Amino acid sequence: MSAALYSGSVPKERLDRTDRALVEALQKDARISNKDLAAHVGLAPSTCLERVRALRARGVLRGFHADVDHDALGRGLEAIVAVRIRPHSRAYVDAFREAAFAMPEVIELFHVTGADDFLLHIGVADTDALRDFVLDRLTVRPEVGHVESRVVYDHARRPALEPLYD
Numbered sequence: 001m002s003a004a005l006y007s008g009s010v011p012k013e014r015l016d017r018t019d020r021a022l023v024e025a026l027q028k029d030a031r032i033s034n035k036d037l038a039a040h041v042g043l044a045p046s047t048c049l050e051r052v053r054a055l056r057a058r059g060v061l062r063g064f065h066a067d068v069d070h071d072a073l074g075r076g077l078e079a080i081v082a083v084r085i086r087p088h089s090r091a092y093v094d095a096f097r098e099a100a101f102a103m104p105e106v107i108e109l110f111h112v113t114g115a116d117d118f119l120l121h122i123g124v125a126d127t128d129a130l131r132d133f134v135l136d137r138l139t140v141r142p143e144v145g146h147v148e149s150r151v152v153y154d155h156a157r158r159p160a161l162e163p164l165y166d
Contacts, residue, residue, distance in 0.1 A: 015163055022051055027160035030064040075123030078152040079130055082116040086145030096143050105133050
């Protein structure tokens with residue numbers, strides 16, 4: 001499985017108050033300097049750097065990235081595409097996951113329970129491109145048994161997640 005595909009593992013150690021403050025601050029501004037981050041959470045810069053390194057080593061912080069406007073990249077139309085795999089087997093599921101995640105239109109990929117096997121969050125130029133994506137990229141795959149698409153009018157994402165435990 002590609003390293004870009006996240007399996008959803010849970011951190012083994014709980015985050016203490018300082019770790020939670022570091023994670024929250026970095027989610028809001030991943031470009032914050034170590035000096036400013038240290039001052040924000042009340043640590044010495046060297047201690048702050050080591051704590052951030054430890055969070056990365058534990059897999060709590062998986063990376064830092066830019067939030068890009070999809071429309072500016074020619075992806076003005078976003079959609080959620082539900083896909084059912086047939087016959088349902090690990091080989092077909094794995095093959096589809098790898099192929100779908102390699103498609104440049106796919107922004108996010110979710111392997112889910114229920115009637116559908118996958119939800120793809122895609123970005124394309126317009127409705128013609130959405131139709132072409134479904135017909136030319138998905139329905140031609142031998143393991144794809146059913147496809148449904150829904151245009152996204154708007155979406156929101158939390159800028160920072162807090163742990164659900166104390």
